[in-house]
Amino acid sequence: MGGCLVLFSFLLLAGVGHGHTWGGLFPQFYDHSCPQAKEIVRSIVAQAVARETRMAASLVRLHFHDCFVKGCDASVLLDNSTSIVSEKGSNPNKNSLRGFDVVDEIKAALEHACPGTVSCADILALAARDSTVLAGGPYWDVPLGRRDSLGASIQGSNNDIPAPNNTLPTIVTKFKLQGLDVADVVALSGAHTIGFSRCTSFRQRLYNQTGNGVADATLDASYAAYLRQGCPSSGGDDNLFPLDLVTSARFDNFYFKNILAGRGLLSSDEVLLTKSAETAALVKAYAEDVELFFRHFAESMVKMGNISPLTGEKGEIRKNCRRVNGNGY
Ligand code: HEM
Ligand SMILES: *[C@@H]1O[C@H](CO)[C@@H](O)[C@H](O)[C@H]1NC(C)=O
Numbered sequence: 273m274g275g276c277l278v279l280f281s282f283l284l285l286a287g288v289g290h291g292h293t294w295g296g297l298f299p300q301f302y303d304h305s306c307p308q309a310k311e312i313v314r315s316i317v318a319q320a321v322a323r324e325t326r327m328a329a330s331l332v333r334l335h336f337h338d339c340f341v342k343g344c345d346a347s348v349l350l351d352n353s354t355s356i357v358s359e360k361g362s363n364p365n366k367n368s369l370r371g372f373d374v375v376d377e378i379k380a381a382l383e384h385a386c387p388g389t390v391s392c393a394d395i396l397a398l399a400a401r402d403s404t405v406l407a408g409g410p411y412w413d414v415p416l417g418r419r420d421s422l423g424a425s426i427q428g429s430n431n432d433i434p435a436p437n438n439t440l441p442t443i444v445t446k447f448k449l450q451g452l453d454v455a456d457v458v459a460l461s462g463a464h465t466i467g468f469s470r471c472t473s474f475r476q477r478l479y480n481q482t483g484n485g486v487a488d489a490t491l492d493a494s495y496a497a498y499l500r501q502g503c504p505s506s507g508g509d510d511n512l513f514p515l516d517l518v519t520s521a522r523f524d525n526f527y528f529k530n531i532l533a534g535r536g537l538l539s540s541d542e543v544l545l546t547k548s549a550e551t552a553a554l555v556k557a558y559a560e561d562v563e564l565f566f567r568h569f570a571e572s573m574v575k576m577g578n579i580s581p582l583t584g585e586k587g588e589i590r591k592n593c594r595r596v597n598g599n600g601y
């Protein structure tokens with residue numbers, strides 16, 4: 273009885289009664305139903321990152337690729353089945369998206385502690401925050417209460433996630449479709465302060481940027497020469513390069529400093545400086561003030577995490593993040 277009253281007070285405090293603020297999500301969502309949830313996620317993410325530093329980056333990206341397709345509903349985690357074409361096979365994701373095994377490990381631990389309670393979509397949101405903190409970046413409270421989708425969208429994954437050679441207007445449009453603005457584009461691109469890219473994602477810049485057989489002129493010459501050594505004009509598609517060549521394992525603002533020096537890896541990184549005065553001003557501001565970047569990154573991650581969540585009676589809490597609950601459950 274007392275528990276119900278406390279929970280009810282939480283709902284009022286969280287503004288859920290008014291149905292807005294955080295799209296119906298709130299950080300205390302599991303405080304009564306699964307008080308250990310956040311600590312379980314944090315400890316398994318910490319173990320995974322201790323095993324492999326890059327996993328922090330991979331988990332941040334996984335949340336992004338989830339949220340941009342049908343909202344933050346764990347659609348990205350579904351495997352192929354008779355009724356589902358997995359988003360894992362899309363152009364942005366195939367041979368690239370990682371971290372699925374870590375999510376499975378987290379889900380198994382949560383099902384053991386609190387069966388049928390914590391959604392896969394919330395696991396992705398928490399793992400992205402924990403990964404950011406573990407890499408040295410900012411902390412934020414993660415609004416929770418997302419439920420899991422009953423389907424996936426391979427078309428959405430192919431069309432709605434920006435490509436590294438998209439123009440800046442195209443990237444901005446793809447963010448606007450999600451309710452995110454130009455400032456969110458720059459702040460969230462700062463996630464490229466950690467992690468790696470395959471050669472195939474930036475090769476065009478090294479050899480044939482605009483289709484006339486010459487390299488991207490904005491690339492620093494010695495950086496371009498270094499990249500060409502490991503990223504030949506053909507072959508070596510999966511060769512890896514750090515998105516931030518100075519501190520690839522550290523969540524800091526070197527990503528923005530690199531862009532100012534002609535050492536942003538992807539075309540989508542570089543265009544933030546050269547194709548718009550508004551984005552260029554933000555690149556400079558974040559390069560000069562890491563605290564400003566951290567504050568904006570945290571705010572934009574909460575905004576991204578609020579994209580079209582399934583709440584209330586919609587969706588389900590999956591038992592296994594790779595498939596929808598069937599009759600067997
Ligand atoms: C602005 C548009 C964006 C474009 C065009 C873009 C594109 C890319 C590409 C091409 C890669 C390398 C993939 C590969 O070659 O395997 C990558 C990696 C990455 N992206 Fe983005 N991205 C964008 C925005 C974001 C956002 C909003 C986030 C998160 C908030 C993010 C987080 C990451 C991370 C952490 C990695 C490294 C992943 C790893 O090492 O496993 N990106 N991105
Ligand atoms: C899912 O199935 C489709 C169609 O059969 C196939 O093209 C795709 O590669 C599969 N995706 C994955 C991730 O295995």
Ligand SMILES: *[C@@H]1O[C@H](CO)[C@@H](O)[C@H](O)[C@H]1NC(C)=O
Pocket residue numbers: 435437
């Ligand atoms: C962008 O890259 C894709 C995949 O490599 C390629 O098919 C496409 O032609 C490129 N687009 C532009 C505008 O260069």
Ligand SMILES: *[C@@H]1O[C@H](CO)[C@@H](O)[C@H](O)[C@H]1NC(C)=O
Pocket residue numbers: 479480482483484485
């Ligand atoms: C550069 O790209 C254009 C257009 O995609 C293509 O026709 C041309 O053959 C390419 N040149 C080289 C040197 O790869």
